[in-house]
Amino acid sequence: MSDSGRIALVTGGVQGLGAAAARALNEAGFTVAVTHFRDGEAAERFAAETGLPVHEWDVADYDACAAGVAAVEEALGPIDVLVNNAGVNRDMMFHKMTREAWDQVMSVDLGSMFNMCRQVIEGMRARGYGRIVSISSVNAARGQAGQTNYCAAKAGIEGFTRALARETARKGITVNAIAPGYADTPMVESVPDEIIDRIVDQVPKHRLAHPEEIGRAVVYLAAEEADFVTGTTLNVSGGFRMG
Numbered sequence: 001m002s003d004s005g006r007i008a009l010v011t012g013g014v015q016g017l018g019a020a021a022a023r024a025l026n027e028a029g030f031t032v033a034v035t036h037f038r039d040g041e042a043a044e045r046f047a048a049e050t051g052l053p054v055h056e057w058d059v060a061d062y063d064a065c066a067a068g069v070a071a072v073e074e075a076l077g078p079i080d081v082l083v084n085n086a087g088v089n090r091d092m093m094f095h096k097m098t099r100e101a102w103d104q105v106m107s108v109d110l111g112s113m114f115n116m117c118r119q120v121i122e123g124m125r126a127r128g129y130g131r132i133v134s135i136s137s138v139n140a141a142r143g144q145a146g147q148t149n150y151c152a153a154k155a156g157i158e159g160f161t162r163a164l165a166r167e168t169a170r171k172g173i174t175v176n177a178i179a180p181g182y183a184d185t186p187m188v189e190s191v192p193d194e195i196i197d198r199i200v201d202q203v204p205k206h207r208l209a210h211p212e213e214i215g216r217a218v219v220y221l222a223a224e225e226a227d228f229v230t231g232t233t234l235n236v237s238g239g240f241r242m243g
Contacts, residue, residue, distance in 0.1 A: 003028060003224055005030075007072075007073075008022075008033075008079070008082075008083065008222060009083065010035070011034075011084055011086035011116060012034075013035060014045075014046040014047075015039070015046065015186055016183075016211060017214045020211035021218040021219075022034045022052060025222060031076055031077075035059065037057060040056075053072075053076070059086045059116060060112055060115070062115045065115040073123075079123070079124075080130060081133070082120050083135075083222070084116055084117070085134075086108060087105075087112075088105060089105065089147065090104055093145065097148065109154065109157070110157060113160050128171060128172040130171075136157045136177045137154040138179050138180065138182070139154060140154035140179060140233075141155075142240075161233065162231045165231030175231065176221045176234065178217050178221070178236055180209055181209050181241070182199050183209035199240075203237070203240045204239030204240070205239060209237070214236055217236050
């Protein structure tokens with residue numbers, strides 16, 4: 001079976017990097033569905049622009065993930081490609097960080113890895129095929145002041161990726177992560193300009209990533225041709241992760 005017609009599900013896929021990944025997969029011939037949570041305006045706009053099916057559920061809620069994945073598979077068929085993109089940030093210096101800020105980021109960014117992968121992994125093993133691509137961050141390796149919760153969660157994604165890749169490689173499933181640098185997305189738009197300028201100064205390419213560049217990386221790892229690539233983190237950061 002070629003990539004054409006493979007079923008792909010992208011969490012947090014109505015804007016930013018998730019939307020770029022969904023569009024790229026769709027253009028590459030995958031049958032794509034996306035999720036969002038409490039992002040109705042962006043979801044309506046994305047659905048109108050792309051015609052792709054949009055589902056709403058909280059990836060931090062295991063039972064919601066089970067019901068949501070079941071609904072997608074009933075409508076489209078078994079999921080061949082899972083892109084774990086949904087995430088939040090609650091940035092603040094650690095000595096001021098609240099338990100709520102810690103729990104929210106860990107539940108959405110890292111807890112969702114279990115919640116979503118658990119729904120598809122048995123089917124992928126039974127069919128002898130699957131692609132799991134998860135969005136980490138350049139800051140998983142670099143660290144960033146004010147992001148102990150976010151960096152811990154993203155580093156956890158990379159460890160999760162390596163362990164699950166070892167378990168599933170002989171079952172025809174690849175499990176990889178992508179560590180984007182700072183990209184031109186709504187999440188980064190909230191960062192003050194002077195901070196962005198300092199970040200760009202440290203990037204060898206001297207610019208932010210374009211969301212489409214991350215989308216193309218997702219397509220590569222989701223493709224049949226990437227069958228020998230598993231357990232890796234692909235850095236798409238303009239060289240920023242080298243620092």
